[in-house]
Amino acid sequence: METPIQNKEIIFLLADDHSIVRQGMEIVISDIVPNAKVYQTSSLHQVLELIESKGIEMAVIDAHFPDGNSLHILPQMKNANPDLKILIFTGLEEELHGLKFIKAGADGYLSKLSEEEEVREAIATFIEKGEYFSDLLRNLLVQFVYNPDLISPLNSLTKREMQIAELYAEGYGNLEISNSLNIKQNTVSTIKKNIFEKLKIENMVELVDLVKTHHKL
Structure with a gap:
């Protein structure tokens, strides 16, 4: 039937x-x-x-x-x-x-x-x-x-952290980011550590993937 x-x-x-x-x-x-x-x-x-x-x-x-x-x-x-x-x-x-x-x-x-x-x-x-x-x-x-942050883990980042995450995703290194934003290299490194902890990631490949997935689309 x-x-x-x-x-x-x-x-x-x-x-x-x-x-x-x-x-x-x-x-x-x-x-x-x-x-x-x-x-x-x-x-x-x-x-x-x-x-x-x-x-x-x-x-x-x-x-x-x-x-x-x-x-x-x-x-x-x-x-x-x-x-x-x-x-x-x-x-x-x-x-x-x-x-x-x-x-x-x-x-x-x-x-x-x-x-x-x-x-x-x-x-x-x-x-x-x-x-x-x-x-x-x-x-x-x-x-x-x-918890609206579920839609994108990047929402947990501050404006400065997001700015630096984007630069990493574009292929910039610590020195280039330091010069570009006119901040010290150790400040960049500290912010990078904070980004990794907030996003619960361990390497740059994971960061690039997150930025491209959630922020660049």
């Missing part, structure tokens, strides 16, 4: 730079909603064009593409179609990145590390309810109400 969800005629967009991911997701969607119309793209720059020209109702989109990050276009996607439902399907850690995508306009967040059955259930929930939040993300959303 067919369920109401199986009878739906939904126009989907699958946006991911890996064709195997798009193909796998299309199989899952077609199993759940046989009448679905599915468009695919590997380019972030084509996403808005397809939403506007094809009447996309639901989008499953990766976080990172070779031509950019989807975070900054989520508001534009919603502007193009206010009723559009967006599910982020990514390998990025949900605990670190889920909240910022939801805040930017996504209606759900699903990890590519999920088991196949979990992916199928998440897609079915997304299609039926227009949203999907794992238990982890629901807990984070509750915590976010009491």
Whole structure:
């Protein structure tokens, strides 16, 4: 016996730079909603064009593409179609990145590390309810109400610490930062130590990743 969800005629967009991911997701969607119309793209720059020209109702989109990050276009996607439902399907850690995508306009967040059955259930929930939040993300959303810094750990840095973190991320060393900001090298080193302690990181690679992830997008 067919369920109401199986009878739906939904126009989907699958946006991911890996064709195997798009193909796998299309199989899952077609199993759940046989009448679905599915468009695919590997380019972030084509996403808005397809939403506007094809009447996309639901989008499953990766976080990172070779031509950019989807975070900054989520508001534009919603502007193009206010009723559009967006599910982020990514390998990025949900605990670190889920909240910022939801805040930017996504209606759900699903990890590519999920088991196949979990992916199928998440897609079915997304299609039926227009949203999907794992238990982890629901807990984070509750915590976010009491601690807005969860959305970006960089919010815990002072203005000067953020300035120096940005310079480190751009490849500057202690001496260059010292000369640029007209402060002593040992002051730069002290601030660097404070930054590492606040962000709970141990090396420059982690700092650069945090700045690029949370501040430069």
